[in-house]
């Protein structure tokens with residue numbers, strides 16, 4: 043996008059006194075932000091945010107066999123071994139307080155060491171998870187309050203595929219911006235997968251995605267019903283772990299079934315829209331015949347960016363200058379001087395920026 047404005051232009055026309063006040067305000071604002079950032083960091087550490095992500099040292103357990111955690115249940119986890127067999131496993135007391143997540147590589151003991159009398163789903167646990175290997179990547183979103191600062195989505199993925207349907211549910215670019223932010227935070231490559239392309243005419247160019255196209259983001263249009271776009275996805279799946287993220291009903295599981303025939307994952311029906319209930323209820327690690335792995339996840343209402351680093355936003359909104367990124371709240375998206383092609387992008391930036399800085403007022407975390 044060509045920049046049609048100079049930052050601060052409108053203020054330059056004003057008198058010197060005003061500019062000095064303005065500059066003082068900006069300085070104190072910036073100090074306040076810095077203090078707030080430092081506080082945020084200390085708080086998150088202090089409130090267990092850091093410790094929640096920290097894993098106990100796994101090196102004493104390297105002699106144990108390794109497996110991948112492919113699904114979490116309320117009281118146990120499913121592990122997949124190298125030969126693709128699946129074991130039901132409980133967690134050792136050594137992992138108390140550790141949040142395990144789909145995609146974790148774990149060390150397990152084949153013989154249950156504790157509580158062998160437990161029976162889950164009419165099955166006896168065959169193993170116990172003793173340790174978790176360091177994670178290559180960790181995809182997380184902001185939690186609801188400081189007691190649970192993060193919600194973990196999956197570990198050890200390479201790419202986030204943000205799924206957005208043409209219709210049912212309607213396409214929301216805001217969710218894609220949030221997903222891109224989480225991908226950046228986790229160090230995952232980001233890709234937009236448009237689903238249900240058959241539900242719009244070929245003439246419909248999906249203009250909602252124009253601002254994202256202009257950022258050069260990879261966008262792939264697919265239809266699980268017509269089979270279009272699937273070959274490209276299969277090629278991508280040759281060498282990577284991709285996690286599907288999106289609203290409930292966009293067709294994530296239908297896409298999985300189209301890519302992996304025979305998998306038989308449950309998919310929803312039209313009557314479910316608006317009920318607020320997902321068809322998929324737990325994330326699942328699904329190795330593919332193409333070499334890589336897909337992770338299907340339950341539909342989300344939104345992706346909170348609370349507590350994430352505001353500097354990520356310069357990559358999500360590269361069209362804005364560093365001055366806007368540093369404190370977007372002082373700019374008016376509809377200011378004619380800014381002459382923005384997509385004022386709604388500045389509104390999005392303002393929302394995410396503010397949310398990243400949000401603390402829970404009831405938690406008394408500001409010391």
Ligand SMILES: Nc1nc2c(ncn2[C@@H]2O[C@H](COP(=O)(O)OP(=O)(O)OP(=O)(O)O)[C@@H](O)[C@H]2O)c(=O)[nH]1
Nearest residue numbers: 266267291292293294295296309310320321322341
């Ligand atoms: N026309 C059309 N319908 C589709 C397509 N993909 C999925 N659907 C329909 O969309 C509905 C929801 O699909 P799901 O795969 O269950 O959606 P999901 O994203 O997995 O939903 P959650 O598990 O709740 O997160 C089903 O009725 C599918 O038949 C598509 O490419 N074209």
Ligand SMILES: [Mg+2]
Nearest residue numbers: 294295321322
């Ligand atoms: Mg699903």
